[in-house]
Amino acid sequence: MTYADNHSDTSEALPLGQVEDYLALLKPRVMSLVVFTGFVGMLVAPGTIHPVIGFIAILSIAIGAGASGALNMWYDADIDAVMSRTLNRPIPAGRLTGDDALYFGVTLAGFSVVVLGLATNWLAAGLLAFTIFFYAVIYTMWLKRSTPQNIVIGGAAGSFPPMIGWAAVTGTISIDALILFMIIFLWTPPHFWALALYKKGDYEAAGIPMLPNVAGERTTQNQIVIYSVLLTVTAFGPVLTGLVGWFYAVPAAVLGVIFSVLAVRVRFSEGREMKRRARVLFTYSLSYLFVLFVALLADVGLIKWFGVL
Incomplete structure (x- = not known):
């Protein structure tokens, strides 16, 4: 009940x-x-x-x-x-x-x-x-x-x-719409697992089987790295389909590298330092998705509305 x-x-x-x-x-x-x-x-x-x-x-x-x-x-x-x-x-x-x-x-x-x-x-x-x-x-x-x-x-x-x-x-x-879906889909696990790492006690008290509580912190850290790399690669999908150009590709590359580096930093840390780094990753992940979609909008806008690029 x-x-x-x-x-x-x-x-x-x-x-x-x-x-x-x-x-x-x-x-x-x-x-x-x-x-x-x-x-x-x-x-x-x-x-x-x-x-x-x-x-x-x-x-x-x-x-x-x-x-x-x-x-x-x-x-x-x-x-x-x-x-x-x-x-x-x-x-x-x-x-x-x-x-x-x-x-x-x-x-x-x-x-x-x-x-x-x-x-x-x-x-x-x-x-x-x-x-x-x-x-x-x-x-x-x-x-x-x-x-x-x-x-x-x-x-x-x-x-x-x-x-x-x-x-x-x-x-x-279309394929472009599906790629946008996949970007958010792959972003979600590292975003929420980073939260789960430093809020592990809350989820345990509530009886929610989040990955850190069930499989352990190390498995969660590994999964965060895997999904972060997959996200970085998938974010280049709109470039490959021709939806966007370099005006999106450059920030996508920079944002993805930072995301992956932060994920790796979480992987190679323990205890309070790990929780601190997980919190940094969680906070950054919010900015990542927002800035990535701003870059997407700006790139398409420059082509679609202003005829440049």
């Missing part, structure tokens, strides 16, 4: 959530990255989209991501209550009930998919619906608590936004 199963008890008065609590359910920091990568996917796709339609599409992706976050917090309220970085979330803190989060998430999910389908096309809407389902059901309800590969498989949910943006413009999925 999860924490969410106990929310129907009305024997005690439960507080009505404030607006900021409902906003917190949307996981705005996670949503911002999802929206940005979806936005880039839309702008680098061949063809054009009316600005109003494009805004509606991005808004739908944002709402869909928020719905996923709300459903995740509904189901994970029990483990959120024992982890230091999540115990102040609205449900474990008692500011919202599980039912509040569940109804809110389901409503937003349905709304976002229907609006995206009506505004753009049903391929994009279908991808958004599958993304919400994958994150809320496949990852949150199944993988997260059952396998140390939870992040590897579950990372697919966060990898779909560029494909959704691409599909919203073109109505298709």
Whole structure:
């Protein structure tokens, strides 16, 4: 039984959530990255989209991501209550009930998919619906608590936004869209395993089988290096397909080398020094993905809009 199963008890008065609590359910920091990568996917796709339609599409992706976050917090309220970085979330803190989060998430999910389908096309809407389902059901309800590969498989949910943006413009999925998917897919494990290395105690207390807790720190460090190298190589995919040129390739190379070096530094360290380096890698990984997609957008933009390069 999860924490969410106990929310129907009305024997005690439960507080009505404030607006900021409902906003917190949307996981705005996670949503911002999802929206940005979806936005880039839309702008680098061949063809054009009316600005109003494009805004509606991005808004739908944002709402869909928020719905996923709300459903995740509904189901994970029990483990959120024992982890230091999540115990102040609205449900474990008692500011919202599980039912509040569940109804809110389901409503937003349905709304976002229907609006995206009506505004753009049903391929994009279908991808958004599958993304919400994958994150809320496949990852949150199944993988997260059952396998140390939870992040590897579950990372697919966060990898779909560029494909959704691409599909919203073109109505298709191309090799370039799949490469953008793979970049985020390969970025996710080293990003979250770095977090898991220095938050190992939290995951252990919550009973979540993250890789460091199940397979050990050394295995996790090795896997971080492997995925970091694969990510660096895959990031050159858009160059090989001709989507972008040197204006993207140069920062992609620099960013990838730094990512791999930081991963290797984590591999060859132990104890507090390892945790410190893992935290540095985790922080850098956020900047890595953002700057990489900025470079992608800038390169395509210079060609697509200004006819240079």
